[in-house]
Amino acid sequence: GAGVSQSPSNKVTEKGKDVELRCDPISGHTALYWYRQSLGQGLEFLIYFQGNSAPDKSGLPSDRFSAERTGGSVSTLTIQRTQQEDSAVYLCASSFPPGRGELFFGEGSRLTVL
Amino acid sequence: QQQVKQSPQSLIVQKGGISIINCAYENTAFDYFPWYQQFPGKGPALLIAIRPDVSEKKEGRFTISFNKSAKQFSLHIMDSQPGDSATYFCAARRNAGNMLTFGGGTRLMVKP
Numbered sequence: 001g002a003g004v005s006q007s008p009s010n011k012v013t014e015k016g017k018d019v020e021l022r023c024d025p026i027s028g029h030t031a032l033y034w035y036r037q038s039l040g041q042g043l044e045f046l047i048y049f050q051g052n053s054a055p056d057k058s059g060l061p062s063d064r065f066s067a068e069r070t071g072g073s074v075s076t077l078t079i080q081r082t083q084q085e086d087s088a089v090y091l092c093a094s095s096f097p098p099g100r101g102e103l104f105f106g107e108g109s110r111l112t113v114l
Numbered sequence: 115q116q117q118v119k120q121s122p123q124s125l126i127v128q129k130g131g132i133s134i135i136n137c138a139y140e141n142t143a144f145d146y147f148p149w150y151q152q153f154p155g156k157g158p159a160l161l162i163a164i165r166p167d168v169s170e171k172k173e174g175r176f177t178i179s180f181n182k183s184a185k186q187f188s189l190h191i192m193d194s195q196p197g198d199s200a201t202y203f204c205a206a207r208r209n210a211g212n213m214l215t216f217g218g219g220t221r222l223m224v225k226p
Contacts, residue, residue, distance in 0.1 A: 004157070038126065042120070042218035043158070043203060056213065091157055102148070103214060105157030 002026060004106035006092050009057050012112045013082055021077045021109045025094030033095075033103065034067055040086045044091075049075065050097070082113045119204050120217030127224050133191040135220045137204035140185065143195075144206035148214070149178065149189050152201045162189070163204070194224045 005024040013019050025032050034046040045059035049069045060066070064082075069075040079086055089110045093103040120137045127133045134186040137147075148163035164171045164178040164187065171178045191198055201221050205214040 035216075040221075043216040045213060045215065047211050083123075093157070102160045102163075105150075105159065107155065107157050 004092055004104055006090075006106035008109055009107065010110045010112075012114065014114050015084060016081055018078065018080045019082055019111060021079075021090050021093075021111070023075045023077070023092030023106060025073065025075070025092070026104055028095050028096070029094035029104070030036075030040055031071065031095045032069055033093045034075070034077050034092065035091045035105075036088045037091055037108070043091065046077070064071075076110050082111075084113050087111055087113045117219055118204060118215050118217040120204050120220060122220060124221045125219065125223070127194045127222065128182075129194065129196060129224055129226050131194050133189075133194045133198065133222055133224070135189045135202055135204070135222070136186065137188065137217050138186045139206050140182075141206070141208065142185070143208050144185075144208040144215075147178070147180065147187050148175075148205050150203045150205060150216075152203065152219075191222075194222075196224045196226050198222060199224050 007022045030051045032049045035043040036046055037043050047067045048056040064080045067077045089108040091105050091108045093105045095103045118137055118139050123140055133211050144151050144207040149161045150158035151161040162176045162178055164180050166182050169180050175192045180187045201219045203219050204217040
């Protein structure tokens with residue numbers, strides 16, 4: 001399909017393990033975002049990539065969280081030494097360059113840390 | 115601090131009624147105010163958006179009212195339908211970039 005693709009859709013892990021979440025944005029979109037949605041809560045900004053610029057990491061909650069974007073396309077969000085409070089749905093979105101407005105979201109990766 | 119406050123957290127409306135969701139913001143640098151709709155198991159999708167140079171925007175049954183002096187904006191859903199049952203998020207974008215700050219969400223249930 002032509003939408004934002006995320007994998008895995010569901011991930012159950014044990015506390016202390018590392019996890020990687022993948023996002024494949026819409027072709028041609030230069031901006032990519034990661035948000036976190038905890039149960040019944042709003043969308044918490046994590047990180048923002050725009051083209052070749054340095055990413056805006058201001059929303060990452062701790063140094064256990066990191067993300068990279070290879071070749072200006074696919075992005076991976078890595079959570080090291082997972083904790084139970086990391087359990088949430090991790091949403092990826094992409095958009096055209098700044099100023100165009102609309103973010104297109106994927107269906108998210110639901111992470112459960114036991 | 116960039117913040118968008120949304121109310122109510124949940125809303126129950128009878129079919130055919132009007133659903134009203136309110137948001138307030140603090141940062142006057144925000145220049146674009148979208149509303150996103152999210153169905154269970156899906157990602158949010160853009161519903162309607164407004165810029166601060168207009169006071170109202172209407173698309174079908176959905177209307178955004180914007181009060182720049184009060185730093186408030188609201189979503190009105192006319193003739194609400196059971197298919198409108200979803201979580202609604204207001205958001206605001208700072209004019210320096212494209213990153214959206216979201217409100218806490220409103221879970222709307224429209225009863226048949």
